[in-house]
Amino acid sequence: MWIPACKLDDVDADDVIGVRHDGVDYAVFRSPDDEYFATAGHCTHERELLCDGLVMDGEIECPKHMGRFSYATGTAQGAPVLVDLRTYPVKIEDDTVYLDV
Amino acid sequence: MANRYSLVGPEGPRAVEAGLTTGQWFRSEIPRKRMKELMRRSDQPALRDTAIWLGLLALSGALGFVFWGGWLAVPCFLVYGVLYGSAGDSRWHEAGHGTPFRTRWMSNVVYQLGSFMMMRDPTVFRWGHTRHHTDTLIVGRDPEIQVMRPARLAKLLANLFGLYDVPVALVTLVRHSAGRLSAEEATFVPETERFRVYRTARIWLVIYLVAVGLSVATGSILPLMYIGGPRIYGTFMHIVYGLTQHAGMGENVLDHRLNTRTVHMCLINRFLYWNMNYHVEHHMFPMVPYHRLPELHEEIRHDLAPAYPSMWAAYRELVPAVLRQLKDPSYYVRRELPAGATPFQDA
Numbered sequence: 001m002w003i004p005a006c007k008l009d010d011v012d013a014d015d016v017i018g019v020r021h022d023g024v025d026y027a028v029f030r031s032p033d034d035e036y037f038a039t040a041g042h043c044t045h046e047r048e049l050l051c052d053g054l055v056m057d058g059e060i061e062c063p064k065h066m067g068r069f070s071y072a073t074g075t076a077q078g079a080p081v082l083v084d085l086r087t088y089p090v091k092i093e094d095d096t097v098y099l100d101v
Numbered sequence: 102m103a104n105r106y107s108l109v110g111p112e113g114p115r116a117v118e119a120g121l122t123t124g125q126w127f128r129s130e131i132p133r134k135r136m137k138e139l140m141r142r143s144d145q146p147a148l149r150d151t152a153i154w155l156g157l158l159a160l161s162g163a164l165g166f167v168f169w170g171g172w173l174a175v176p177c178f179l180v181y182g183v184l185y186g187s188a189g190d191s192r193w194h195e196a197g198h199g200t201p202f203r204t205r206w207m208s209n210v211v212y213q214l215g216s217f218m219m220m221r222d223p224t225v226f227r228w229g230h231t232r233h234h235t236d237t238l239i240v241g242r243d244p245e246i247q248v249m250r251p252a253r254l255a256k257l258l259a260n261l262f263g264l265y266d267v268p269v270a271l272v273t274l275v276r277h278s279a280g281r282l283s284a285e286e287a288t289f290v291p292e293t294e295r296f297r298v299y300r301t302a303r304i305w306l307v308i309y310l311v312a313v314g315l316s317v318a319t320g321s322i323l324p325l326m327y328i329g330g331p332r333i334y335g336t337f338m339h340i341v342y343g344l345t346q347h348a349g350m351g352e353n354v355l356d357h358r359l360n361t362r363t364v365h366m367c368l369i370n371r372f373l374y375w376n377m378n379y380h381v382e383h384h385m386f387p388m389v390p391y392h393r394l395p396e397l398h399e400e401i402r403h404d405l406a407p408a409y410p411s412m413w414a415a416y417r418e419l420v421p422a423v424l425r426q427l428k429d430p431s432y433y434v435r436r437e438l439p440a441g442a443t444p445f446q447d448a
Binding site: 015045046052053054056061063064065066079080082 | 133
């Protein structure tokens with residue numbers, strides 16, 4: 001099911017925003033090259049919102065314990081995160097980012 | 102008496118049941134744009150500080166060698182010891198968070214070095230410190246509660262010279278090198294990470310055995326003045342700094358403003374302690390590198406209880422509080438948030 005997540009300009013380049021749909025949190029990323037990605041909203045280590053974290057070099061770093069994930073693939077990059085992050089397909093229509101949840 | 106601070110005792114499940122381990126900690130509101138600036142990584146400040154740190158270590162160590170046998174060796178090894186056994190702690194801590202450098206391998210190198218100096222297995226203590234940030238001063242969950250209620254004063258004082266921590270670390274080193282974790286360590290170190298613990302312990306054991314062997318062979322303690330020894334004779338400052346963080350404060354509250362101190366310190370202490378005197382700020386936003394913490398302090402100070410103007414001021418509060426807790430363990434320092442500060446629902 002495709003859901004509208006945000007407008008293109010809602011996310012700065014090389015940054016993330018949090019989106020909530022139907023009580024579920026997602027994180028929407030915009031790369032420095034203006035590509036869009038989406039993952040689950042919470043860290044897999046502890047229930048911490050990733051949208052408050054640091055985006056750097058294609059990774060999102062959790063704001064609580066600095067667990068890092070590739071935001072394109074969801075791959076956990078080492079302690080303290082050992083479980084990959086779920087990712088969601090993204091499409092863009094007009095100026096809106098849609099997630100397939 | 103059962104240790105209620107044990108991670109494998111009844112207090113941990115009680116804290117979970119009370120919702121203390123899943124609660125949302127208080128954070129001041131900072132616009133995302135400003136937060137991104139504060140979180141931004143840079144190599145330059147930490148490279149400068151690390152060059153000064155290692156340079157002074159090399160210089161004081163070399164002078165200590167030259168003057169060995171005379172009184173002039175004392176100040177040289179005092180400097181060497183504090184840089185190793187005290188500044189090693191803050192380097193271990195900051196590099197463990199991965200925030201001081203932009204380049205990741207640099208943080209890893211400093212983390213491994215700090216871990217070795219402080220005799221803390223890098224894997225076990227990484228996971229332990231992770232728990233400390235999740236469950237700061239939550240009884241039965243936080244493995245880093247330095248001052249219990251009532252305090253173990255003899256242990257605290259002995260640790261000014263590592264006299265509790267070092268023997269425990271050496272026994273732990275032997276246990277790890279034999280491929281075993283303690284029951285407490287097993288509560289927070291995942292199975293898949295344990296091989297690292299055993300590998301590191303075996304390498305360190307060899308280094309310490311070589312240092313001891315050299316001492317025996319040369320009939321001098323000089324090799325141990327450089328390796329291992331500073332964790333005893335130079336570690337007092339890391340205890341002095343560390344006690345200001347949480348000693349005498351409230352347990353089981355989900356607001357760092359109420360269980361953590363920020364203390365103003367002079368430039369030398371801030372260098373040795375790598376700005377961890379901004380401790381409320383660090384706990385609230387662990388992503389902010391040490392060199393941006395003074396700015397973060399200015400950003401959120403309206404939300405915080407007043408910072409302590411000096412270490413002296415912090416100790417004037419914490420020593421009587423800890424002594425009072427010997428008789429009345431229910432006592433703790435109550436901090437008042439300033440008028441207009443954002444309230445916390447559990448405060």
